[in-house]
Amino acid sequence: MARVILRSAPDDAYIGKLKAAHDCVHEPDDSVRIMLTSGVQGASAAEMDAMPALTLIHCLGSGYEGVDLAAARARGIAVSNGAGANAESVADMAFGLLLAVGRRVVEGDRYVRNGTWASGVPKPKLVGAVHGAKLGILGLGAIGAAVARRGMAFGMDMAYCNRAPRDVPYTYVGSPLALAERSDFVVLALRAGPENRHLVGERFLRALGPKGVLVNISRGSVIDEDALIRALHEGWIRGAGLDVYANEPNVRPDLVARQTPC
Amino acid sequence: MSRVLLKFRMLDPFIAPLAERHEVVLEPDAKVDVLLTTGLAGVTAAQMDELPGLRLIVCFGAGYEGVDMDAARARGLRVVNGAGTNHESVADMAFGLILALGRRIAEGDRYIRAGLWGREPRPGIVAPVHGARLGVLGLGQIGMAVARRAAGFDMKVSYHNPRPRDVPYAYAPTPLALAEGADILVVSLRADAGTKHAINENFLRALGPKGLLINVSRGLVIDEDALARALNEGWIRGAALDVFAEEPTHNAALLAAPNTVFTPHIAAFTTAALRDAMTQATGNIDAFATGRPLLTPVL
Numbered sequence: 092m093a094r095v096i097l098r099s100a101p102d103d104a105y106i107g108k109l110k111a112a113h114d115c116v117h118e119p120d121d122s123v124r125i126m127l128t129s130g131v132q133g134a135s136a137a138e139m140d141a142m143p144a145l146t147l148i149h150c151l152g153s154g155y156e157g158v159d160l161a162a163a164r165a166r167g168i169a170v171s172n173g174a175g176a177n178a179e180s181v182a183d184m185a186f187g188l189l190l191a192v193g194r195r196v197v198e199g200d201r202y203v204r205n206g207t208w209a210s211g212v213p214k215p216k217l218v219g220a221v222h223g224a225k226l227g228i229l230g231l232g233a234i235g236a237a238v239a240r241r242g243m244a245f246g247m248d249m250a251y252c253n254r255a256p257r258d259v260p261y262t263y264v265g266s267p268l269a270l271a272e273r274s275d276f277v278v279l280a281l282r283a284g285p286e287n288r289h290l291v292g293e294r295f296l297r298a299l300g301p302k303g304v305l306v307n308i309s310r311g312s313v314i315d316e317d318a319l320i321r322a323l324h325e326g327w328i329r330g331a332g333l334d335v336y337a338n339e340p341n342v343r344p345d346l347v348a349r350q351t352p353c
Numbered sequence: 354m355s356r357v358l359l360k361f362r363m364l365d366p367f368i369a370p371l372a373e374r375h376e377v378v379l380e381p382d383a384k385v386d387v388l389l390t391t392g393l394a395g396v397t398a399a400q401m402d403e404l405p406g407l408r409l410i411v412c413f414g415a416g417y418e419g420v421d422m423d424a425a426r427a428r429g430l431r432v433v434n435g436a437g438t439n440h441e442s443v444a445d446m447a448f449g450l451i452l453a454l455g456r457r458i459a460e461g462d463r464y465i466r467a468g469l470w471g472r473e474p475r476p477g478i479v480a481p482v483h484g485a486r487l488g489v490l491g492l493g494q495i496g497m498a499v500a501r502r503a504a505g506f507d508m509k510v511s512y513h514n515p516r517p518r519d520v521p522y523a524y525a526p527t528p529l530a531l532a533e534g535a536d537i538l539v540v541s542l543r544a545d546a547g548t549k550h551a552i553n554e555n556f557l558r559a560l561g562p563k564g565l566l567i568n569v570s571r572g573l574v575i576d577e578d579a580l581a582r583a584l585n586e587g588w589i590r591g592a593a594l595d596v597f598a599e600e601p602t603h604n605a606a607l608l609a610a611p612n613t614v615f616t617p618h619i620a621a622f623t624t625a626a627l628r629d630a631m632t633q634a635t636g637n638i639d640a641f642a643t644g645r646p647l648l649t650p651v652l
């Protein structure tokens with residue numbers, strides 16, 4: 092039995108087993124040995140110093156960008172993540188966002204729900220098909236691979252960009268810009284970190300082009316939101332489906348301002 | 354060359370291939386020999402009589418439920434549909450609705466746009482879509498395209514048709530048995546008198562409180578009063594509809610029901626589907642005009 096500090100607090104229903112086996116607390120003290128956190132919540136050097144007995148930091152989910160790895164290393168603290176545990180659910184969501192934007196599902200829902208359809212206003216504009224379209228996956232890890240399997244089932248033309256090619260039946264593209272240029276849909280499934288900060292900026296968005304749709308289910312820091320807002324308002328790209336933002340939960344009002352009449 | 358009466362609004366770029374080879378008109382006259390309509394718009398016996406030269410009815414899309422087939426038969430008319438041109442787009446939409454509803458995407462979008470994030474709890478946690486049990490009611494071309502997509506989500510697929518097909522999916526002998534064994538139920542039935550209100554109270558209770566209902570076929574297959582009660586009283590978990598008994602729908606009770614996603618009959622509304630449907634309609638009209646066999650006759 093170990094003393095565990097809960098920094099990321101899932102519903103009680105999911106930590107029952109943990110609580111039964113371990114001593115779970117919410118405040119730091121001298122005997123906490125394990126920290127349960129998330130990539131977004133992270134763990135700072137100061138927090139580590141407040142728990143001198145700490146030996147393990149575990150991140151729920153696959154990201155660990157908020158953990159000060161250098162500080163953990165210096166203190167001999169191990170860090171683990173939830174690799175693969177949520178890949179299938181996240182990939183479902185990626186496809187849900189892809190289809191919601193690509194086929195105007197959310198826009199259509201507003202149009203029906205607020206009475207616009209009944210008032211005789213023409214339906215949302217015709218769109219390109221999703222099946223057979225070119226799907227680009229930026230970051231082919233566990234989540235990217237799960238997105239790719241779904242893309243294959245939709246008869247999509249699959250490509251991906253990683254640091255190195257993998258042994259997969261999808262087209263490898265050497266740079267993010269080249270991936271954006273060839274794709275109708277791009278799914279961002281990158282690991283968050285300083286090296287990927289604002290990887291999606293003006294050049295990437297202009298390369299994706301006016302028929303392109305961007306989907307982000309990784310981390311908000313990967314996108315330069317100033318550039319994305321301009322891209323949406325000025326039509327550099329067709330649309331974006333986002334589950335993550337630079338500053339959660341404070342989503343910028345100019346990002347959620349409607350681009351469509353209904 | 355035929356004289357083709359267009360009974361619905363269609364964007365010019367899609368009409369162009371037809372207009373290159375045939376005369377397209379928007380008002381009935383005695384020389385019209387082909388009518389281009391949709392299953393929903395259909396054509397009545399009286400409308401047929403306004404067109405004494407009429408010999409061929411072309412339905413855009415797979416449905417032809419609005420065509421008075423007895424009247425067409427009595428007048429010696431042929432009828433063709435748009436089989437096989439929009440099933441991929443409709444199946445895409447079916448999955449868009451499954452995920453928008455199952456993963457609360459439309460609800461999440463409203464929550465953020467209303468500025469509630471950080472002030473009120475996020476929409477509740479949901480069961481995953483991957484690995485769920487998918488029931489397909491009506492395994493035609495659209496149903497098959499839905500089932501193919503389900504493989505990418507590791508779903509267990511079962512279906513009901515009047516007779517089993519040679520497919521690698523489990524056959525449910527009745528619609529009720531299908532509903533009982535499904536977490537997600539996609540309706541892709543052909544609309545006709547035999548399928549009217551196939552989704553009724555018994556069916557919805559069999560689908561159960563964890564079940565999601567998706568309709569991309571025709572509104573008339575659902576008893577909307579029963580569905581509104583099912584949603585309000587929690588007989589099922591949610592419903593996502595692209596089609597309605599009346600379109601545009603004015604069903605206030607249905608529109609106010611919780612756990613819903615509604616789209617305005619746009620499942621086949623893609624450039625690819627419209628282009629392919631118009632290519633096929635033109636092929637049918639070409640065949641008719643030159644005395645060759647029709648491509649997709651239904652009468």
